Amino acid sequence: MPLSLPTSPPTPAPRNLHIFSSASSSHFTTTRFLANKRLRTTISIVAKASEEEDGKPAFNPFGFVTDNPSSRSAIQLPESPAEDGNVGQMLYRIEDKGKEYGSYIKAGGFRWFVRETGSTESRRGTIVFLHGAPTQSYSYRVVMSQMADAGFHCFAPDWIGFGFSDKPQAGYGFDYTEKEFHEALDKLLDVLGVASPFFLVVQGFLVGSYGLTWALNNPSRISKLGIMNTQLTVSSPLPGLFNNLRIPFLGEFTCQNAIMAERFIEAGSPYVLKLEKADVYRLPYLSGSGPGFALLEATKKANFNDIKSRISAGFATGSWDKPILVAWGISDKYLPQSVAEEFQKGNPDLVKLKLIEGAGHMPQEDWPEKVVDAMRYFF
Numbered sequence: 547m548p549l550s551l552p553t554s555p556p557t558p559a560p561r562n563l564h565i566f567s568s569a570s571s572s573h574f575t576t577t578r579f580l581a582n583k584r585l586r587t588t589i590s591i592v593a594k595a596s597e598e599e600d601g602k603p604a605f606n607p608f609g610f611v612t613d614n615p616s617s618r619s620a621i622q623l624p625e626s627p628a629e630d631g632n633v634g635q636m637l638y639r640i641e642d643k644g645k646e647y648g649s650y651i652k653a654g655g656f657r658w659f660v661r662e663t664g665s666t667e668s669r670r671g672t673i674v675f676l677h678g679a680p681t682q683s684y685s686y687r688v689v690m691s692q693m694a695d696a697g698f699h700c701f702a703p704d705w706i707g708f709g710f711s712d713k714p715q716a717g718y719g720f721d722y723t724e725k726e727f728h729e730a731l732d733k734l735l736d737v738l739g740v741a742s743p744f745f746l747v748v749q750g751f752l753v754g755s756y757g758l759t760w761a762l763n764n765p766s767r768i769s770k771l772g773i774m775n776t777q778l779t780v781s782s783p784l785p786g787l788f789n790n791l792r793i794p795f796l797g798e799f800t801c802q803n804a805i806m807a808e809r810f811i812e813a814g815s816p817y818v819l820k821l822e823k824a825d826v827y828r829l830p831y832l833s834g835s836g837p838g839f840a841l842l843e844a845t846k847k848a849n850f851n852d853i854k855s856r857i858s859a860g861f862a863t864g865s866w867d868k869p870i871l872v873a874w875g876i877s878d879k880y881l882p883q884s885v886a887e888e889f890q891k892g893n894p895d896l897v898k899l900k901l902i903e904g905a906g907h908m909p910q911e912d913w914p915e916k917v918v919d920a921m922r923y924f925f
Contacts, residue, residue, distance in 0.1 A: 644826030645710065646687045651703075654733035655719060659710035661687065661702040663694035671769070672740055673925065675702035676757035678750010678776065680787070680807045680841050681908070682709030684826050685749075688914035689921070696922045698745075701738055705753045706730050707840030709830055715839070722843040724853070727756045728763065743769035745925050749776055749910060751788065751880075752844055755853050762860040771870045772921055775878050775907050777850070778889040779858050784850055785810070785880050791845040801838035804831045814907030816877045823911075862892040870897045871924040873917055875905030898924065 647661040661683050673693060675686040683702035690700035704711040707722060714720040720730070746768050748757035754776050761768050777784070787810055791797040800806070807827040808819055819827070830837040860866060870893070874886040883901065890897040900920045905912040 643822065644682075644684045644829065646684075647690065648683075648710070650710075651734065651737060653737040654730050656706050656712040656714065656730065658706070658712070658734055659683070659704045660734070660738070661690060662700065663690045664697075664699035666699060666739075668694070668697055668699035670697035670925065671745055672699045672701070673745040673747060673772075673921075674735070674740060675700065675747045675910075676749070676754060677702070677705065677708070678748075678754025679708065679752035679844065680810055680837075681750060681827060682807075682830070684709065685908055685911045686747075689910045689917050692914070692918045693921065696918070698925065701740065703734060707844060708753065708837060713830075713834075713836030713840045715836075716843040721847065722840060723847045724756055724759065727753060727844075728760050731757075731760055742767040745770050745772065747772035747774070747921070749774035749908065751777065751785065752848055755850075755857065758857050758861075759853060762856065762866075765866070765868065768868055770925060771868055772924065773870060773872045774909050774917070775875050775881050775886075777854050777857065777881065777885070778861075778872075779885050779892075780851070780854050781888065782854055782881060782885050785814075788845050788850070791842055797842055797846070801842040802831075802835060803838075804828060806831055806838070811908060811911065814879045815875075815912055816904070816906050817912055858889070858892065861889070861897075863895065866893060866896065868896065869924070871900060871920060872897060873900045873902055873909055873920045875902050875907060875909040875912060877903075877905060877912075878907040880907050 645659070647663050648659055649662070651658045651660045673690070675683065675690060677683050677685055683704045686700075686702040690702055693700050705727065706720060707713050716722055720726055744767065746757065746761055748754055748761070748771075758773070758776065761771060787800070787806070790800045803809075805824075805828055807830075808824040811827060812818055861870065872886050872889060874883060876883050886899055886901075890899045902909045902913055902916045902920070905916065909917050
């Protein structure tokens with residue numbers, strides 16, 4: 547149905563619609579998209595105009611705004627003109643959030659953000675928790691707190707390029723290859739004084755998978771291995787985010803989406819993140835371009851098919867001899883339950899499968915209490 551709009555003088559460009567900012571020699575260009583009141587009104591008109599005659603909405607290019615509750619909260623800014631679109635005020639509101647149990651550690655020339663619970667005197671041993679992309683160690687805050695209460699000493703670092711850790715520009719001391727991630731982790735564990743063998747817990751895509759390939763390269767350092775929703779078989783699908791990041795120009799644009807991490811988490815979960823949690827996952831991508839370009843470089847350098855093949859074969863019977871717990875969120879929208887079941891069949895004597903009902907791609911975020919119950923018993 548045609549839409550008649552009143553004629554009026556051209557509306558000036560919104561003052562807070564920033565597409566590109568100038569680059570400096572020390573950091574990447576920053577791409578930001580923040581919608582103000584005028585633009586939201588335009589979106590509303592476009593969406594209504596695109597409705598079909600049967601009442602069902604047609605494709606809405608702004609659906610990522612209107613269909614995702616926490617993202618909607620992120621970009622629908624205050625009604626007050628003085629505050630509308632003020633990124634600085636948004637950062638001020640959230641800049642101190644999400645650093646529970648954390649401190650900065652220098653290792654291998656980089657500054658890592660590492661969460662720690664328990665102590666070296668903890669009687670049941672040390673657990674190292676490794677997150678996946680595009681998230682951060684914040685996802686483990688509840689699990690590692692409760693595991694410390696159960697007698698474990700826990701560490702959860704943000705990988706280099708992620709969360710609150712350093713995000714060096716590619717080509718300047720770190721190129722985001724698998725080998726470099728492994729070497730950086732080795733140096734961090736040495737600085738932390740993590741004695742071998744220890745318990746390792748891994749979850750997620752890309753750098754999560756690098757946690758598993760590190761374990762394959764260092765089996766003597768692992769006592770037991772805990773795995774949550776991760777690519778474990780050659781048939782494991784790869785989310786569209788990582789495919790988009792590999793496409794020229796689209797990758798550069800995608801990696802600078804400030805709400806990318808929270809949207810990725812919600813898309814793989816049956817739940818919507820509370821705003822205070824979404825704030826933390828959003829903060830690194832909102833505060834600078836570094837995390838997005840780090841994710842972009844790491845994705846371009848990764849050979850996902852080769853990584854899946856090595857993981858599938860490396861943990862199979864005859865290749866791996868340490869106990870493995872697979873705690874799997876069965877409501878994962880990215881990785882089906884069949885991935886975990888196929889992985890268990892590859893080494894049925896050593897792989898224990900625990901299905902976690904009600905949890906999606908990140909069980910440690912969706913249902914940490916069930917994760918703790920499974921790990922406390924296993925470790």
